[in-house]
Amino acid sequence: MKPSKQTVNKLIEEATKVREHAYAPYSKFAVGAAVMCENGHIFGGCNVENVALGLSICAERSAIVKAFSEGCRDIEVIAIVADSPSPSSPCGICRQVFYEFNPNMIVVLANLQGDAIIKSASDLLPYAFKRHRENDSLEPDKVKKS
Numbered sequence: 490m491k492p493s494k495q496t497v498n499k500l501i502e503e504a505t506k507v508r509e510h511a512y513a514p515y516s517k518f519a520v521g522a523a524v525m526c527e528n529g530h531i532f533g534g535c536n537v538e539n540v541a542l543g544l545s546i547c548a549e550r551s552a553i554v555k556a557f558s559e560g561c562r563d564i565e566v567i568a569i570v571a572d573s574p575s576p577s578s579p580c581g582i583c584r585q586v587f588y589e590f591n592p593n594m595i596v597v598l599a600n601l602q603g604d605a606i607i608k609s610a611s612d613l614l615p616y617a618f619k620r621h622r623e624n625d626s627l628e629p630d631k632v633k634k635s
């Protein structure tokens with residue numbers, strides 16, 4: 490379901506606000522994210538880096554973990570805001586996390602200039618890694634080699 494323009498704007502506003510809390514001394518690239526759950530609750534998150542860079546967490550996962558910590562399991566929309574010439578795209582780890590919780594999650598990519606791109610988690614991660622169940626279309630025996 491496509492979110493309303495009002496919802497998109499509210500999430501971009503929240504992501505922009507929480508971006509101010511980013512801890513990004515190494516990359517100098519502050520990112521904010523905000524998720525909206527089915528019940529309308531909004532949770533924000535920012536990137537938090539570590540000198541051991543592998544321990545850093547992206548704003549997107551920060552917001553999702555925050556939502557889950559508060560009992561939200563049905564994230565429908567996420568907005569991501571960064572100070573970049575064009576809307577910044579989430580990393581592969583975050584894309585896999587979006588897909589895990591909702592392949593149809595709406596992902597709003599925005600920058601501080603007001604540019605925005607709207608995609609779904611599935612758009613951003615075609616052929617996502619997933620468990621192979623009976624109805625999965627990518628069961629090993631159904632995947633043809635090219």
Ligand SMILES: [Zn+2]
Pocket residue numbers: 547548549550579580581582583584
């Ligand atoms: Zn990420």
